[in-house]
Amino acid sequence: MSFWEYANPKKFLTTTERVMPFLWLTSGTLVAVGLIWGFFFTPDDYRQGSTVKIIFLHVPAAMTAINCWVMMLVTSLVWIVRRHHVSALAARAAAPIGAVMTVIALITGAIWGQPMWGTWWEWDPRLTSFLILFLFYLGYMALWEAIDNPDTAADLTSVLCLVGSVFALLSRYAVNFWNQGLHQGASLSLDKKENVADAFSNPLYVCLAGFVLLFIALVFYRTGTEIRARRIKALLARERIGA
Secondary structure, eight states: GGGGGSSSHHHHHHHHHHHHHHEEEEEEHHHHHHHHHHHHHHOOOOOTTTGGHHHHHHHHHHHHHHHHHHHHHHHHHHHHHHOOOOHHHHHHHHHHHHHHHHHHHHHHHHHHHHHHHSSOOOOHHHHHHHHHHHHHHHHHHHHHHSHHHHHHHHHHHHHHHHHHHHHHHHHHHHHHHOOSOOOOOOOOSSSSSTTTTHHHHHHHHHHHHHHHHHHHHHHHHHHHHHHHHHHHHHHHHHHHHHH
């Protein structure tokens, strides 16, 4: 079986409709367990107190926002190279999800940072690049809506996605590129000295797994909606021509 078979809209819909109940149930369970475990059954940090527990929402949302743009980049490249409409629609479907995750990450980051930094916002390299990434999300969605021809819209948004990927990269690695800035280093690391304590990392891993599956479920659902919407538009256009 070839991976490219799923570029067929009918095949994509049939397959995703079969797995979505599992994704909804599993992701919902993992997110609920991770957040309850993290917020109610982990100790306060010796420096940050209970404020640190927002990590269980902030980190998964931020990672999802960045990885969502990476997924959009991959599907946009597939569209440019292979001209598969499902890939372009998947990128379009993912954009609002990434935008919402970016907003969640920015808000929770401000709530987390205020008692630590004494300010709600700082023009830190990572924060600034993350804000710019959010603006790219808005621009990407606006560009889709502004162009009537779907293939032209897919072409232009794919180019925009390529440009915006720079800021997705900066959002992820800005702390490594620039030493200055208030933002802390990565919460999860292969280096045990930098990685958060097990009491926090274990529920955080559960939250991350839940957010990943939730993102996949949402992308499948919204892509299916985009496919059906395109079919309806095509049918209406044929009816107008026939009339």
